[in-house]
Amino acid sequence: MKLNRTYTLGEIAEWLELQYSGDENIKITGISDVYHANYGDITFADNAKYFELANNSNASVIIVQDNTLESSSKGIIYCFDAFETYNKLASFFFPLKTQDVSIHPSVQIGETSYLFPNVFIGSEVVIGENCIIYPNVVIYGPCIIGNNVTINAGAIIGSDAFYYKKTDKKHLRLHSVGSVIIEDDVEIGAKTTIDKGLGGTTIVGQGTKIGNSVQIGFDTKIGKNCFIAAQTGIASNVIIEDDVVIWGQVGISKNVMIGKEAII
Numbered sequence: 001m002k003l004n005r006t007y008t009l010g011e012i013a014e015w016l017e018l019q020y021s022g023d024e025n026i027k028i029t030g031i032s033d034v035y036h037a038n039y040g041d042i043t044f045a046d047n048a049k050y051f052e053l054a055n056n057s058n059a060s061v062i063i064v065q066d067n068t069l070e071s072s073s074k075g076i077i078y079c080f081d082a083f084e085t086y087n088k089l090a091s092f093f094f095p096l097k098t099q100d101v102s103i104h105p106s107v108q109i110g111e112t113s114y115l116f117p118n119v120f121i122g123s124e125v126v127i128g129e130n131c132i133i134y135p136n137v138v139i140y141g142p143c144i145i146g147n148n149v150t151i152n153a154g155a156i157i158g159s160d161a162f163y164y165k166k167t168d169k170k171h172l173r174l175h176s177v178g179s180v181i182i183e184d185d186v187e188i189g190a191k192t193t194i195d196k197g198l199g200g201t202t203i204v205g206q207g208t209k210i211g212n213s214v215q216i217g218f219d220t221k222i223g224k225n226c227f228i229a230a231q232t233g234i235a236s237n238v239i240i241e242d243d244v245v246i247w248g249q250v251g252i253s254k255n256v257m258i259g260k261e262a263i264i
Contacts, residue, residue: 001142001177001199002030003093009061009075012042015092016085019067022075026060031090031177032199033163034059035237036219042077043199044086046165063089083165083172090175097123110147122158128184140196146184146206154191157182161198161218161236174198178219183207189214189230198236205242217254 010024029040034050037043037059044063045051051069054062061075065082079085103121110129115121119133124141127133131149139145140158151157158180164171178197182188182204189212196202197219204210205224214228217236222228224242232246235254245263246252258264 001032001094001179003028009077012061012089013077016077016079016088018077018079018085020075020077021070022061026075028061031086031093032059033174036178036197036200041199042089044082046082083174087172087175090177094175094177099123104141116153134190142179143182143196144179145182146186148185149182150187152188152190152192152212155188156193157188158196159193161195163198163218163236176218178202180204183224186210192216195236211248223260 007028008024009020009022009026012028013020027040028042030038032041032043034043034054034057037057039058041059042061043054043059045054046065051064055071063077063079063082063085065079067078104123106123107121108126110127112129113127113131115133116135118135120138122141125139125143127145128147130147131145133151134153136154137151138156143158161176163174176196176198178200180194180196180202183206185207186204187209189210191212192210192214194202194216195218200219202219203221205222207225208222210228211230213231215233217234219236220234220238222240226240226244228246229248231249234252237255238252239257241260243261244258250264
């Protein structure tokens with residue numbers, strides 16, 4: 001996720017009061033988990049596997065907890081707990097935003113769209129033209145909703161990614177900094193939930209129809225003109241190509257790709 005201004009490696013390390021290696025002037029323009037890191041992003045690696053992924057990614061800076069690690073192409077910030085430090089930074093860049101009104105004043109809504117009573121919409125949300133949002137829908141930002149989109153009652157768009165690190169004593173949630181994009185002509189069933197990206201974007205492609213009580217995990221990409229029936233559960237980082245049909249109560253594991261025109 002892009003930041004509201006550009007930072008430098010030296011500036012971030014000083015704020016965190018941590019040691020670093022690399023050019024202090026490396027620019028940091030975003031923050032992301034290792035799987036979705038882009039040029040300018042700061043990410044983290046709390047084990048050797050993730051350091052290899054991070055070092056081969058487009059990220060510009062990596063937070064690590066092993067002070068022997070070095071990179072010839074990226075800045076490194078050294079800390080005691082990379083997961084905790086990343087969360088500290090993510091919470092600083094994107095703090096919890098409270099609001100005491102149902103529709104945040106920053107929301108952009110097309111003139112021909114209609115919202116029923118008891119809809120809640122957070123900040124950084126854009127809704128296109130000719131959309132219908134039924135009662136008790138919740139939309140967290142950042143989220144972009146296209147034109148001719150119908151969201152039925154009780155659906156929740158943009159809730160936090162379900163991603164935790166297990167320790168000896170408890171489960172620790174990784175702070176979500178991603179977003180959701182709902183393209184044109186999408187229909188979303190009642191009580192369906194679509195999680196925002198952990199560090200990337202969860203996407204529902206143009207013309208896709210989703211039934212009631214469907215769960216779509218973080219950073220999943222659903223193609224165009226798909227049909228997903230009720231009570232389907234789709235985990236994180238799934239890629240579903242165009243014109244796929246998924247019948248009711250199907251469960252799809254994380255990191256799976258489903259090819260074009262498949263029927264499940």
